[in-house]
Amino acid sequence: MSGQLRTKILEALRADAEGNIAKAKANVEVYLHQPVGIGEHPDVLGAIQEQLDIIAHEEERIEVLEEHFGLTDPDVDWTA
Helix, strand or coil: CCCHHHHHHHHHHHHHHHHHHHHHHHHHHHHHHHHHHCCCHHHHHHHHHHHHHHHHHHHHHHHHHHHHCCCCCCCCCCCC
C-alpha cells in the first residue's frame, strides 16, 4: 500500500472517530438542556451514559491509531 493511501485511510479513521465524538457530545448537550424534549428517552441518565460510552470508545480508537500506527497529528504527512 502506498504511503499516501495509508495516510488517507488513517486520517479517515481518525475523522470518523472524531465525528462520532462530536455527535455524542451534541446529544449530551441536548439531553442536559432539553431533557423533556426527548420523548423516546424516558431514562435521561441512561441516554447520557450511552453517549459517554460512545465518546470513551471513540477516544480509545484514536489512542490505538496514535499508539500503533503513529497517527498523532492529522496535519502531518505520514508517508515519510
